[in-house]
Amino acid sequence: MEAKFLVTLREDMISTELTLTNSTKSVIQLRGGIMSHLTVSTPDATYAIGLQGSNYCSKHAPSEFRIIPPAHSKKDEKSSEFIRLLARNGFDLLFSPWGTKKHDGHGEDRERDREESSDYAQMNDEFSKIYTSAPVEFTVIDRGRRNSVVIQRSGYEELYMFSPGSDHDWYGKYAFVCVGPCALLKPILLGPGGIWKGAQCLYNPNI
Template sequence: MANAPVSPHLTPLPTSSPPKHGTVPSKQVIFSPKHQTLRRSSSLSPLASSLALPINVDYLRREFGSDGVSFEGIGDSCVVKMRMENGSAASLMLPGGLITSYKPLMWHGGTVEVLHTTVEEGPNGEAVVRGGVSMGLSCVGEGGSSSSWSSDKWALLNLRGSAEKYIQLELVSVGPKDMVEVKCLVTLQQDLLGSEIVITNPGSSSLELSGSVITHLTVSTPDAAYAVGLQGSSYRRRQPLVSDFSIVPPDFAEEKTLGSWARKGFDGLFPASWDRRDGNADIDDELAEEGEEDDDCAQMTEKMCRIYTDPPRQLTIMDRGRRNSVVLRRSGFDELYVFSPGSDHEWYGKYAYVCVGPAAMLKPVILGPGGVWTGAQYLYNPNL
């Protein structure tokens, strides 16, 4: 376990996109105040307004709308649409905070969707959206007190940037605040989509943070998908994250070694559920299998779920069926979550995806009193 670094501000510093051969240049793009601001709330609090259900879409349009940002009401939710001048676009849902779309500009001059989402009917007849990019966090304090988030209660606090340079949404968590304060920055650039979470511990005792950013990347089939850059990285086999936004094929629950934990839900991800008090010692032993990646271009054909404990800062997911790739870069997180549903599903269908994301699962983050921790994922587009 490592002490979390203290961040003096809320500004992410993603590097510009890496060249196609995978080398990340040292030049950084800093989101400074001198950049043009689209709209900024001055009188009425956007937090108070956007919390009302149904969300006040007219207020959001009036306060934050611009040539690069628009708002569309869908039931009790609102879709925030961002679009750069070069055509790259992304969408995010409020209050859920789920990033449902990222369409970067491609080598052929058009845009292509790289995130995988599904829309299903909920228990009350409502539309339920899953997949995309979401965050799941767990916080444990002294005495075992805990709290958790699954990216389902966020409000728009601020919006910065311009369609020419970048668009940045600042979200604030509206869940329980008895332990921590949580903010999230979602940033769209011409060749980047960033997700940064900032956690502040206002208390007088240390906290233990666990969780991950989970990205469902759409592929033609996992058989045509390859993880590039993991050779030599150690991993441990663990259960896939099951949250409100995750997509897990039903046949996973049919397997003996997967059934018990696939139904545990979100709590099955975190260390408190690994202490064998649930009577699943045999399953825990099997899932704790360790290994080392021996292929620098690993095909993701088989069903697998791994946490890489010493991964490189950058990973490329290449899909030969769609002829594109996505580069993932992480910051703040020491581990990497990789999940494949396997290739025994329909091409370009519901389970044609792979999951990746920076994580703090096996080695939680220790956040001291008054400390601030920042963890981030950046999706780069190398296809220009």
């Protein structure tokens, strides 16, 4: 398999595009995603707009690759180890299988689906969600910084969102939320000779 990762930077935008080409004679099943850390004043002042009615389940992403306070030393070591493995193994690690169970939406491997009830969802509580039917565009606003980011995706059907909650200092190093398109519950199936493209665009209309 060939993988190309293209990042485009502009003053008010950053876009990330992943292109996969299957040069084998077999169908390849892939899981993974693009995770972005957004600095915020505090998750208590941060809201996701435009996700009302979207279905999701509560489930953590299969890696420790996120910002972790030093107090969580064991988790911090796992995160550092993941980064070292990523540098050594590249896309093989990003698209490694997520456990050994089948992710068919049944049994203990997946919590029941829920529906986002608010179109102005506050991100103050700690949570980890995978949206299975979210719009291709929504907005994250930070009322503390009076800032907003428009998030767009293509190719990916699912959306991952994580908030560590509001236990850390306002405007501190660990005041952040994670968002990103993904294929975690439903894998990408790429047939022989097939090409797949997935992308994310973060746009700041305030600049």
